[in-house]
Amino acid sequence: MSKVIVVTSGKGGVGKTTTTAALGAALAQTGQMVAVVDFDVGLRNLDLILGAERRVVYDLINVVQGVAKLPQALIRDKRIDTLSLLPASQTRDKDALTDEGVGRVINELRERFDWVICDSPAGIERGATLAMRHADEAVIVANPEVSSVRDSDRIIGLLDSKTVMAEAGKHMPKHLLVSRFDAARAGRGEMLSIEDILEILSIPLLGIVPESEEVLRASNLGTPVTLANPATAPARAYFDAARRLNGETVPMVVPSEKKSLLDKIFGRRAA
Amino acid sequence: MTLFGFLRRRRSAPVARERLKILLEYERCLVSQVDLIAVLRQEIVAVVSRHVTIDPERVQVSVDRGREHSTLAVGIEIPNANGQKAA
Numbered sequence: 001m002s003k004v005i006v007v008t009s010g011k012g013g014v015g016k017t018t019t020t021a022a023l024g025a026a027l028a029q030t031g032q033m034v035a036v037v038d039f040d041v042g043l044r045n046l047d048l049i050l051g052a053e054r055r056v057v058y059d060l061i062n063v064v065q066g067v068a069k070l071p072q073a074l075i076r077d078k079r080i081d082t083l084s085l086l087p088a089s090q091t092r093d094k095d096a097l098t099d100e101g102v103g104r105v106i107n108e109l110r111e112r113f114d115w116v117i118c119d120s121p122a123g124i125e126r127g128a129t130l131a132m133r134h135a136d137e138a139v140i141v142a143n144p145e146v147s148s149v150r151d152s153d154r155i156i157g158l159l160d161s162k163t164v165m166a167e168a169g170k171h172m173p174k175h176l177l178v179s180r181f182d183a184a185r186a187g188r189g190e191m192l193s194i195e196d197i198l199e200i201l202s203i204p205l206l207g208i209v210p211e212s213e214e215v216l217r218a219s220n221l222g223t224p225v226t227l228a229n230p231a232t233a234p235a236r237a238y239f240d241a242a243r244r245l246n247g248e249t250v251p252m253v254v255p256s257e258k259k260s261l262l263d264k265i266f267g268r269r270a271a
Numbered sequence: 272m273t274l275f276g277f278l279r280r281r282r283s284a285p286v287a288r289e290r291l292k293i294l295l296e297y298e299r300c301l302v303s304q305v306d307l308i309a310v311l312r313q314e315i316v317a318v319v320s321r322h323v324t325i326d327p328e329r330v331q332v333s334v335d336r337g338r339e340h341s342t343l344a345v346g347i348e349i350p351n352a353n354g355q356k357a358a
Contacts, residue, residue, distance in 0.1 A: 146287050153295050157302055189282035196288045200295060 002110040005117045005245070006135035008159075010151030012122030014143045015179040018215055018225065020119035021049045022235070023139070025224035026242035028083035032114040035074065037086040039131035040121035041097060044088035050077065051222025052085050061089040064101035070108050079227060084113070097130055103164075106134040124154065129162050136165070137173045139206060139245075143180045144192040152176075152201055175206035177241060182211050183254045207241030208254045209234050233257045308332050315345060323349055 007020045020036050028034040037060065038046035047053045052075045058068035063086070070086075077083040086109070089096070109116045120131035132138060138159050142152040156174060165172045178197060185191040198205060210233050218228040226235045226242075233255040240250045312332040319325055329348035334341055 146291055149291055150294065150298075153298070154302075157299070161306070186284065189284045192284050192287055196284065200288070200291050 002114050002116060004106055004110065004134060004136045005115065005139055006120055006132040006137075006159075007117060007139045007141060008120040008128065008132055008155050009122065009141045009148070010124060010128075010155040011143075011148045014141050014148050015209070015215075016122070016141050017045050017049050017119055018219065019139065019141050019177060019179065019209075019238070020046060020117050021224040022226045022238040023242050023245065024115070024117045025077075025080060025083055026226040026239050027115050027117075027246070028077070028080045029226065030242075030246070031082060033082050033084075033112065034115045034117065035084045035086060035109050035113040036117045036119060037109070038088035038119050039097075039127050040119065041088050041092065041127055042090065043121065044090050046119050047075075047085060047087045048222060049219055050085055050224065052077070052087075053222070056087045059087045059089040060105065061092050061096045063105050064097055070105065070112075079223075095126070097127070099130065099133060102130050103134050124158060128155075129158065132159055132163055134164055135172070137175065137245075139175050139177050140201075140203065141177050141179055142197060142201070144178060144182075144186065144194075144197060146192075149192065149197055149200055156201065156203065174203045175245070176201060176203050177206045177209065179209040180211045181208050181254060183256070205252060206244055207237050208252070209237040209241075210254055210256060212257065304334065308334060311343075315347075319347060325349055 005023075007016050007023070009016050017038075017040075024034050024036040036046060036050070038044050039060070040046075041061065044059075047056055055075050058073035060073070062068040063070050063073045074084045074086055077085070086105075106116060106118075118131045118135060121127040132155075140152050140155060142148045159172050159174060160166050163172055176198070178194060181194070182191055186193045194205065194208060212232065212234045214229060214232040214234050215225055218225040221228055225232070226238045229235060230239070236255040240253075240255075243250050312330060315332065316325070316327045316330050319330075320327075325347055331344070331346040333344050335344065
């Protein structure tokens with residue numbers, strides 16, 4: 001039984017692509033077959049975050065239009081052989097994606113993979129609605145910040161009205177992933193707390209990813225954060241979130257960086 | 272006094288929370304209302320079109336929300352036969 005997940009947020013820059021790469025890699029690291037699909041036509045970036053930018057030949061639009069077959073367009077990760085990427089087109093018009101064509105490609109992906117994770121573009125336009133349209137479940141990425149929470153609320157409304165599941169009268173399971181969280185600032189009342197966000201959005205919590213330098217480091221290297229350094233706080237948060245997606249019960253904690261005395265004295269990592 | 276002022280300035284999260292709660296309560300109603308008007312408009316056009324030829328672009332549906340009751344206003348422009356010839 002394969003599952004199609006959309007990673008969405010409404011607002012840009014909250015960590016959708018980072019999350020898609022990290023969750024995809026974490027699930028693939030357990031030996032399950034995972035495809036990550038970039039829906040951000042014209043502004044593709046998942047290839048870069050996964051370090052596959054020089055291996056893109058065909059893309060989602062080529063497959064939708066029948067120019068390329070799905071296996072030709074899929075890029076298998078060199079480090080995790082159960083992880084594949086279907087890149088977005090960098091050049092073409094987003095109108096080249098049709099609802100029917102996307103549905104066909106998603107169904108073909110379902111046959112080959114245990115997990116299909118769709119990285120939605122920001123906004124609520126065509127690309128975003130197509131990315132969520134055929135999903136079975138949604139991961140909503142939000143930052144503890146007013147505009148991000150407002151946009152998440154809007155996206156929840158769209159998930160409940162514009163998806164194939166919603167139109168069939170079914171309830172789409174939704175999961176909240178709070179990223180760039182700073183427990184110390186939230187504790188001091190300077191940042192929305194997890195409880196505040198949960199109360200406002202009323203969807204279950206999938207994970208809390210702390211604000212961390214490791215996320216930028218991983219993207220610099222073109223390696224999902226769960227693969228770059230599995231012991232870091234964001235990596236542990238994503239591993240836990242992936243286990244919860246898998247149906248496991250994992251206690252909810254905000255992982256923090258364990259700093260050695262030397263790190264504390266010198267104040268920076270020797271990376 | 273200075274200490275309390277300092278604390279109040281730092282604790283901005285409760286303000287964010289209250290602003291969001293009020294805003295989203297309003298916006299959630301707004302979105303569902305827009306949907307309702309769109310559905311009403313579509314169905315009204317379908318029913319009227321069965322009997323009279325109309326331009327779907329020239330149909331206005333609006334809701335005026337009052338405290339006691341709300342008013343649903345529907346304006347449909349029906350072209351005259353000679354008007355159509357001139358156009």
